[in-house]
Amino acid sequence: MNLLEQKKHYFSTELLAWYRRHKRDLPWRRSRNPYHIWVSEIMLQQTRVETVIPYFNRFVEKFPTVEALAEAPEEEVLKMWEGLGYYSRARNLQSAVREVRENYGGVVPDTKEDVFSLKGVGPYTAGAILSIAYNKPEPAVDGNVMRVLSRYFLIEDDIMKGSTRVAMEKLAQELIPEGAAGDFNQGLMELGALVCTPKSPSCLTCPVMAHCMGRDAGMEESLPVKKKAKPPRPERRFVALVEGDGEQAGCVLVRQRPQEGLLARMWELPHALAPFEASVPSAQDDPSLAQSVLATHLEEESLAIAPVAWYMQAEHTFSHIHWELDVYVCRPERSALLPDHPALLPTHYRWIGPDDMAQLAFPNVFLRILNTYFRQKS
DNA sequence: AATGCGGGGGT
């Protein structure tokens, strides 16, 4: 056996033993229910374990089986996902679960082609489901795994490239010990999460430090090589907090976003993009600018409102956009188009009170604004 | 291959 083969064998053996001693007690590790493992893997995409735990527990309690999730209204599924981000994950998961109900009799499939074909399931998640739920020897290469492997094997290829991920998958598959795919794959990720961390890795407690080529080369902190992402583009927006009067007293106006795109089908406060000249907030801002931008925007939606006063600022960063929000309290224009009769609102608009928040899914930035407002009013 | 798609925590 050559030197590289020895390093590989050592890595597999030591990592597996380490995982079995040190693995965390996580909710989705308490059973091998393939549906539960699937749900956890979708939630864990781009999301930390600590964040996922409470969401996972609530989700499987409400939707314990493939059937339960398949039959649920999408609105309820989105509400359970509220705050977790990347909401297409939730919609794709439900669509895939319905596919499993129709095509596989409600049983999560156990072959690569079938699992991979499910909506929202890519190379990582397919490997995770097959190895963790069914103990099949498939690699599950995520960001953690690429970091660990790039350090241990001193791989300097850019991990953002698809070809690098494919090479890592081949390597990861060769490393899987006989009959222990699930534990080994989870061990790789566990090591990346707890020991071989992005910054200041804890090499002295690492079970495979002795043969780590990255550490030998003094490169454990500079690996993996990763091309920098583009910074998010800034957007300043004016937000309308429209206070109802008359029958709508105590309510505010919200709307549902379009079917596709950013935050698809989520609820929000009405808002409009500031003109370029006002793209940077300044102390000398003329409130009338926000008022005209908002009034014009809502007029296009057949609503007549009059901004009253600046209320608060908020910001929110997506991967690709940074929102600076200025919130203005507004009033419906009396006698104008805004109907006394709520049925005449454009269909994607609604008046809501605090109690209605429990049904509608909002992105976090609007949750913060609405909670601030309703708390202050009560 | 590049881009769109949330949100929070660590440093």
Place this chain on the structure above:
DNA sequence: ACCCCAGCATT
């Protein structure tokens, strides 16, 4: 102020 995270779909 970055950086990163148990990625996938679309183009």
